Amino acid sequence: MKQDRAIRTARDLVSAGLLDASRLDEAEAVARKYAIAITPAMAGLIDRDDPDDPIARQFVPDMAELSVTPEERADPIGDLTHSPVEGIVHRYPDRVLLKAVHVCPVYCRFCFRREMVGPEGLGTLAPEAMDRAIAYIAGHPEIWEVILTGGDPLVLSARRLEEMMVRLRDIAHVKIVRFHTRVPVVEPERVDEKLIAALKASGKTTYVAMHANHPRELTEAARAAAGRLVDAGVVMLSQSVLLRGINDDADVLAALMRGFVEMRVKPYYLHHPDLAPGTAHFRVSIAEGQALVKALRGRVSGLCQPTYVLDIPGGYGKAPIAGSNVRVVGEGEYVVSDWQGGEHAYPPVGSRGD
Numbered sequence: 001m002k003q004d005r006a007i008r009t010a011r012d013l014v015s016a017g018l019l020d021a022s023r024l025d026e027a028e029a030v031a032r033k034y035a036i037a038i039t040p041a042m043a044g045l046i047d048r049d050d051p052d053d054p055i056a057r058q059f060v061p062d063m064a065e066l067s068v069t070p071e072e073r074a075d076p077i078g079d080l081t082h083s084p085v086e087g088i089v090h091r092y093p094d095r096v097l098l099k100a101v102h103v104c105p106v107y108c109r110f111c112f113r114r115e116m117v118g119p120e121g122l123g124t125l126a127p128e129a130m131d132r133a134i135a136y137i138a139g140h141p142e143i144w145e146v147i148l149t150g151g152d153p154l155v156l157s158a159r160r161l162e163e164m165m166v167r168l169r170d171i172a173h174v175k176i177v178r179f180h181t182r183v184p185v186v187e188p189e190r191v192d193e194k195l196i197a198a199l200k201a202s203g204k205t206t207y208v209a210m211h212a213n214h215p216r217e218l219t220e221a222a223r224a225a226a227g228r229l230v231d232a233g234v235v236m237l238s239q240s241v242l243l244r245g246i247n248d249d250a251d252v253l254a255a256l257m258r259g260f261v262e263m264r265v266k267p268y269y270l271h272h273p274d275l276a277p278g279t280a281h282f283r284v285s286i287a288e289g290q291a292l293v294k295a296l297r298g299r300v301s302g303l304c305q306p307t308y309v310l311d312i313p314g315g316y317g318k319a320p321i322a323g324s325n326v327r328v329v330g331e332g333e334y335v336v337s338d339w340q341g342g343e344h345a346y347p348p349v350g351s352r353g354d
Contacts, residue, residue, distance in 0.1 A: 006105070007038040010061070017048050018060055030061035034114050034278070035107045039186045042106055045216055054214045054246040058108055065109060065278035071313075071347035074115045076274040078315020087125045087133040091317055092339075095145035095176075098133060100125050100164060102151040105187045110243060110282045112274035112311070117151050124156075130164070138171045145176040154183035158194040165201035178207040180239065185212045188225035196232045209237040210265055213247050215255040218263065226263045237268035240306065242289050243282045250295035257296070257304035267306040272321060275313055275347065286310070286321055286334055286346070293322045312338055313348045 010027035013019035013036070019027055027036075038059045046060075047053045075081075079099075082091040089097035102113070102122040116122050125133065137143055146168060153161070168174055179199060183190050200206050208229055212218060230236055238260045240247065247253055257267045270293065273283045284292075293308045308322040316338040319325045325337045326346075334346045 004040060006040065007043055008036055010036065012036075013038075013060060016043055018043065018046060018056065026063045027061045030063065030065050034061065034065060034109075035117065036061060037105060037107045039105050041188065041219070041221065042186050042217075045219070052245060054252075055216060057246055058110070058213060058243075059106055061109060062281070064281040067280065068277045069280045072275045072277045072279070073313065074277060076112050076276050076313055077311040078313070079113070079116075081315035085132045085136050086129045088136050090136075090140075090143075091315065093142050095147060096137060096140075096143055097147050097149050098137070098164075099150050100130065100148060100153055101156055103155050104150070104152040105155055105183060105190075108182075110241060110273060110276065110279045112276045113151075114276055114278075134164075134167050134171075137168070137174065141173045143174060145178060146174055147178045147180060149180040152181050152183060153179055154181045154190060154195065158198040161195070161198035162201045165198060168202040168204065174202075175204055176207065177202050177204045178209060180209045180211070182211045184208070184210050184225040184229065185217050185219075185222045188219075188221040191225035191228055196229060196234070199229075199234060200232065205235070206233070207235045207237060209239050209268060211239045211241075212256065212260075213240050213243060215252065215259050218256070218259040223263050226265055230264045236263070236265040238265050238306065239269045239271065240267075241271045241273055242284055242292070242308075243273060244284050245282070248284050248288065248292065250292055250299065253292060253296055254300045254304070257300055257306065261301070261303050267304055269318075270306040270308045272308065272310040274311055285332065286326060287328075290322055310336055310346065312336055312344050313346070314344065316342060316344055 007013055007016055010024055010031050014021050014024055042059055046056045079089050082089050084090055087099050101124045102117045104117055226236055260267050272289055289308060307320055309318040310321045311318050319336050319338055326334050329335050335343050336346050337343055
């Protein structure tokens with residue numbers, strides 16, 4: 001079925017044939033808490049005859065999202081702990097996140113910022129808040145890299161993006177600007193000459209980290225969009241989340257990583273799923289993840305190997321967990337070492353921290 005507009009409500013899902021009418025009330029209950037959006041590009045990939053379709057699982061709401069486990073938390077990676085001013089997360093010394101917008105072209109059902117994004121979320125930074133965020137970056141000479149995230153920064157117009165990049169151009173100590181986005185995959189038509197020019201307007205070295213989780217997402221249109229970016233001198237990286245029922249299979253992961261490399265996108269991070277509320281049905285164990293990453297070693301090129309990481313709950317940063325950064329201390333219980341040598345229980349001890 002060809003979808004000519006974005007799906008944004010539970011009723012839209014029924015009309016598009018992506019949800020049985022008998023589940024409308026359930027989907028509306030989920031939608032009251034977590035936003036829905038599916039672009040035509042993604043809706044067109046869904047096999048409506050497959051109840052376990054891996055694309056549908058990423059975007060179509062499920063009642064399981066309303067079941068919250070004790071270890072889950074509203075801010076699972078501790079953004080707010082490291083936010084000195086609105087819109088900035090300064091977790092590591094040499095880089096900051098700049099969260100200019102909290103809107104996305106699609107809303108992933110496993111999103112770690114799901115309580116901050118969407119029409120009812122934190123929205124777009126007001127001009128005064130953006131001024132304070134840029135001033136913070138300018139006032140901290142240790143900041144070498146600025147990472148535009150959110151939300152998805154590429155939902156902004158080329159004009160708005162260019163304005164931000166021009167302001168970063170004047171901050172001499174910032175050398176790298178990176179964008180985290182799903183747009184080249186889920187809305188590839190947005191990646192046009194104006195958008196690419198805006199991404200490069202800072203005059204800094206520009207990286208784009210593109211998020212995709214299943215090889216079917218790497219359509220010809222997505223490949224063309226990535227190609228336009230790379231041909232323009234933008235360096236492309238990948239990000240994926242390891243998700244039960246979507247890519248927790250060595251052959252699927254191998255196809256995904258090979259697809260990235262074929263697109264001139266370097267596999268970067270394979271994220272262990274975060275402890276976001278209502279996402280337990282997506283989570284694999286660390287042991288399962290380690291086994292999958294080990295299986296990749298023997299079947300795909302070194303070019304295709306991502307770094308398997310866990311964002312340690314509480315804001316302690318990312319830790320590679322394929323090997324020595326994690327140790328088992330009990331049944332389903334681990335201790336993870338952070339980048340500064342601290343050790344942390346996973347899952348965290350105690351109840352949900354919201």
